Amino acid sequence: MGDRKQARDAEFQSFFIGRWPRLLRTAFLLTGEQHAAEDLVQTTFEQVYVAWRRVASAEDPDTYVRRVMINAHARRHRRRLKELLAPRSDSPLVPELPDGGDRMAQADDRGTLLTALSHLPPRQREAVVLRYWEDLSEAQTAEAMGCSVGAVKSNAAKGIAKLRALPGLAETVTQGGRK
Amino acid sequence: MSSDQENNRGMAGDGKPDRGMVGYGTPHHGTPDHGTTHGDAVSRDITLLLADATDAVRIGAAPCQAVVRGGRRRKTRRWTVAAVAAVVIAGATGTLALTAMTDGDGGRVSPAATRPATAEERHVYKPQKTTLETGHDYGKDWKVAVDVWGAPRNEAESSRQYEALKRLYKVVPVVINRGSATPTAPDPSEWVGKGRVYVRLTVGDRSSSVVEEEFSEGGVPLGKGSKTYTTPLLDNGALQGEPDEKSDRQLVIGRVPPAAQQVRVTWSDGSTTEIGRDEGRLVDAVGSRMSWFVVLAPEGLSYDSTKVTK
Numbered sequence: 001m002g003d004r005k006q007a008r009d010a011e012f013q014s015f016f017i018g019r020w021p022r023l024l025r026t027a028f029l030l031t032g033e034q035h036a037a038e039d040l041v042q043t044t045f046e047q048v049y050v051a052w053r054r055v056a057s058a059e060d061p062d063t064y065v066r067r068v069m070i071n072a073h074a075r076r077h078r079r080r081l082k083e084l085l086a087p088r089s090d091s092p093l094v095p096e097l098p099d100g101g102d103r104m105a106q107a108d109d110r111g112t113l114l115t116a117l118s119h120l121p122p123r124q125r126e127a128v129v130l131r132y133w134e135d136l137s138e139a140q141t142a143e144a145m146g147c148s149v150g151a152v153k154s155n156a157a158k159g160i161a162k163l164r165a166l167p168g169l170a171e172t173v174t175q176g177g178r179k
Numbered sequence: 180m181s182s183d184q185e186n187n188r189g190m191a192g193d194g195k196p197d198r199g200m201v202g203y204g205t206p207h208h209g210t211p212d213h214g215t216t217h218g219d220a221v222s223r224d225i226t227l228l229l230a231d232a233t234d235a236v237r238i239g240a241a242p243c244q245a246v247v248r249g250g251r252r253r254k255t256r257r258w259t260v261a262a263v264a265a266v267v268i269a270g271a272t273g274t275l276a277l278t279a280m281t282d283g284d285g286g287r288v289s290p291a292a293t294r295p296a297t298a299e300e301r302h303v304y305k306p307q308k309t310t311l312e313t314g315h316d317y318g319k320d321w322k323v324a325v326d327v328w329g330a331p332r333n334e335a336e337s338s339r340q341y342e343a344l345k346r347l348y349k350v351v352p353v354v355i356n357r358g359s360a361t362p363t364a365p366d367p368s369e370w371v372g373k374g375r376v377y378v379r380l381t382v383g384d385r386s387s388s389v390v391e392e393e394f395s396e397g398g399v400p401l402g403k404g405s406k407t408y409t410t411p412l413l414d415n416g417a418l419q420g421e422p423d424e425k426s427d428r429q430l431v432i433g434r435v436p437p438a439a440q441q442v443r444v445t446w447s448d449g450s451t452t453e454i455g456r457d458e459g460r461l462v463d464a465v466g467s468r469m470s471w472f473v474v475l476a477p478e479g480l481s482y483d484s485t486k487v488t489k
Contacts, residue, residue, distance in 0.1 A: 013243045020241035025233035049250025113232045133229040
């Protein structure tokens with residue numbers, strides 16, 4: 001019994017280690033902040049751990065993990081009353097800007113994009129990140145978000161339109177991305 | 180299932196897409212598109228920008244032990260909740276049996292001792308307030324207080340709590356991003372069973388919430404045991420035009436477990452400030468099992484870290 005549990009834990013840890021870098025990046029795009037991203041991924045995998053026996057035997061465990069993460073992200077947003085939190089320059093809710101130095105231009109782009117993402121409504125942000133970063137199909141995105149394909153299309157299109165409308169990003173996008 | 184199965188499919192070892200890989204941007208699921216070539220190009224550009232944005236992430240070691248510990252805690256909590264629910268059901272059954280009994284004169288036995296606390300008694304619609312710190316800087320009085328709202332037990336209580344909260348904090352919808360007003364009212368079911376904490380900063384006659392947290396009905400925070408927040412003491416621009424051009428100071432607000440006796444805050448230059456319960460600076464928030472502290476950063480310095488030392 002103990003051996004089986006140890007083996008399950010080892011299998012879970014191996015799975016977690018494999019997914020950590022990628023999901024941390026996804027979470028970063030969703031939250032715009034390093035610590036919030038780490039927290040989101042940790043929370044996700046704590047829930048996955050609880051259901052690990054079921055997840056491990058699932059056909060595509062990644063689908064389950066993504067669904068858990070999107071739910072956790074949506075839950076945080078639903079419970080956060082943004083208007084109660086006065087926007088303050090160094091509040092933990094403000095997207096974390098990367099270090100500058102000799103890569104200042106890149107950092108500026110990143111900062112602009114992260115700020116723009118953080119201003120998207122959560123569902124639009126989720127749709128954009130899942131479609132364009134996680135590279136999921138509309139059906140897969142719909143499954144992860146627990147909504148219809150039509151809702152995904154609509155959210156992703158609106159999100160992209162808002163991102164493209166930003167002056168800094170529009171320029172970068174029309175130049176074929178930053179080289 | 181093999182743990183390495185599909186591991187970082189099509190990605191470099193750090194979890195980023197391998198940009199040298201043929202087909203990235205025309206991925207295995209089909210490129211997100213809007214039906215035009217231009218749409219494809221834009222999609223690809225957005226993908227690249229997103230990939231670039233993730234360069235800012237610092238990928239450390241996966242916190243395996245912490246996650247496994249957290250997962251075990253969740254499992255235990257699930258069992259505990261189930262056990263408590265069973266006891267409550269058993270207790271309720273006993274109470275119902277008791278209410279059906281009559282005394283020797285045929286009068287009903289009063290079940291007053293088992294009467295559940297009302298929403299008002301649980302502070303669902305009116306928070307319990309605790310002042311954490313006060314001060315006077317830049318010619319203005321300031322105060323930091325924590326409001327603890329009791330946990331609603333059903334959706335009707337949740338909705339009423341939200342209305343009470345809006346009234347008390349004078350919430351007005353903020354319109355951002357060209358017409359999309361946020362937030363919408365929360366899903367009432369999400370608030371059931373969770374208490375809420377708002378840390379309110381008042382400077383002069385203006386108040387705002389600088390921290391919002393949830394806690395379980397037992398008063399235990401849902402997040403990690405300790406957490407620290409920072410916020411400027413004054414709103415942006417409030418010091419513009421000041422004759423001596425002072426810069427704003429950072430206010431550090433932290434939550435620690437109630438057992439903590441002393442906390443050390445380290446500032447950006449390595450100097451520290453000790454905050455002790457004995458001096459009354461670690462304050463228990465009435466209505467929850469959390470202690471809080473507030474400290475103003477020395478001029479010109481910013482917050483670096485917090486450590487519970489005792």
